[in-house]
Amino acid sequence: MCGIAGIFHLTESGQMDRDIIAKMNDRQQHRGPDAGDYFFDPGVALAHRRLSIIDLEGSPQPMLSADEKACIVFNGEIYNYKELREELSTKGYKFNTDGDTETILNAWLEWGEECVHKLRGMFAFAIWDRQNQCMFIARDRLGIKPFFYSLLPNGEFIFGSELKVLKQHPLFDKTLRNTTIEDYFTFGYIPEPNTVYQHSFKLAPGHCMLLKKGDKQLPTPREYWDIPTRFDKELSAEEVNEQLVERLKEAVDIRMVADVPLGAFLSGGVDSSAIVALMAQLQTDPVNTCAIGFDVKAFDETEYAQQVADQYKTNHRFETVDQEDFDLIDKLADLYDEPYADSSAMPTYRVCELARKHVTVALSGDGGDELFAGYRRYNLHMHEEKIRNMLPLNFRKAVFTPLGKYFPKLDWAPKFLRAKTTFQSMALDTVEGYYNSMSLLREDERRKLFSDEYNESLQGYTSLEVFRKYGDKVQHLDPLKITQYIDMKTYLVGDILTKVDRASMAHSLEVRVPLLDHKFVEWAFNTPSSSNLKNGVGKQAFKKSLEPHLSHDILYRKKMGFAVPLVDWFRGPLKQRLYDGLLSEQMANSGYFNMTRIKRLVDDHVNGMRDNSASLWALMMFESFMRQQLD
Known part of the structure; x- marks a missing residue:
């Protein structure tokens, strides 16, 4: 795993500023502490930080092809590089190294832009083609690996593995993108392809872009892959049960190749336990596993992790995090570079810190809930869909809109009485209903939180457009598949994979994700919704297939999640920080907020009248980001 950076002048071919590219590369040293180097051509500067995983002594980057026609900087792992190397060798290509980087280079020289279809793995890369004068x-x-870019006013295209890399360029525009404040307080992150900054972007998953010398503006990124959503025949429950474990085992197997110590995260949940079980069957040595526990019982899963560790006799290590582990709060803004409100970033950071003490590569179970419908919200959504199918939209709007507006927000009540969000969603269609349920702050709450000036500046824009963009592409799918598809395009990449990448690379740890092997995804997304969500329980097909490998307690216990005790923190040790930060002059002067509303949110939570912890955490992370901006 590595960090990449570069500058490509679209129109000029002069010498590049070596100090600027050096500052950009130095800012991501945590991503690759083992080595760093540069490549320069007229109008081109490429930089790389290396975390050595395969071919430890070879494969330096930036890397020139054997014929010196092209140069690459690459972050990731290509798991089928040996097969590709053999194919390319028969076509006459020479190889000077034993790693996967040179394989991508020669694949580009042979197949051009279509080379991406040959690659199986996680990657973000840039290739400078000297002969054709293009990048x-x-x-x-x-979207396992990140790629950020921006076009500067002087015609320079800059890119890097993190936003902080781009910010080192003196011409980088730090003007905030107006609509992403709305997006952040909707989702808790800023969805692809936008960033928090007006003139910088994330290259979306499954996309590529060809820049040619002489271009006056950036071309539109091209989508080269998408989750398949049209199948000749749906998989039967029997086919899923027969094939799932072997297909997943193959995805795990190809991710166990490394020239450094390798292990796995083991939370005690279904997905991580499945990965560990299959790893144990694929190697003779005990699997290295690690887990983080909490000294608050309601947030601690270590007993379940220990069960799996005992079953497969792993080298298991765990540490307990103090419930008042606040040290990370100020680090998060620097770690994520833009507002990011998933509080599980804190335990994720700690488990990566623990893992790096013992291994350099760790396999994770991320992606299983999106792929096999494991989130509890899917069950609630499908219950709502039953009512949507029975009652016409106009009738639902007439009945449920006033209920959603006037029904009180009963945070203290039993779940069956907390119906405000459900009533609101029932007055909406499938996509908008799911959007309302998924929102960190619902639209009515955001309108109250934002100042009149900011609401007016949005000119009617709402974050629903993000969900609509993806929902419109898959209207032919059933409602459950639509929500899964939307989650894989938004929540999975914008929240889950972002969290894991930044937390792991902060410790120079490579994380591999077998459940998101694209061949496995192409097969698994054809699992019938009726097999995934059955009798109100998600991931049924997945769990059924794993019954020979994991205990009933592991497979069918209630899902816990990876959370921290925000409710208590904000009523106790972080109370004063809430008042000082959220009601600060900086927040008032930003122009985004109704400060009276923020004070009400803080007071109601501190006094125990409401649970506003999610909203307050989002505001705290935004305040930390703004403070970092000023610094």
């Missing part, structure tokens, strides 16, 4: 950039299909 080709690409990101892996599911």
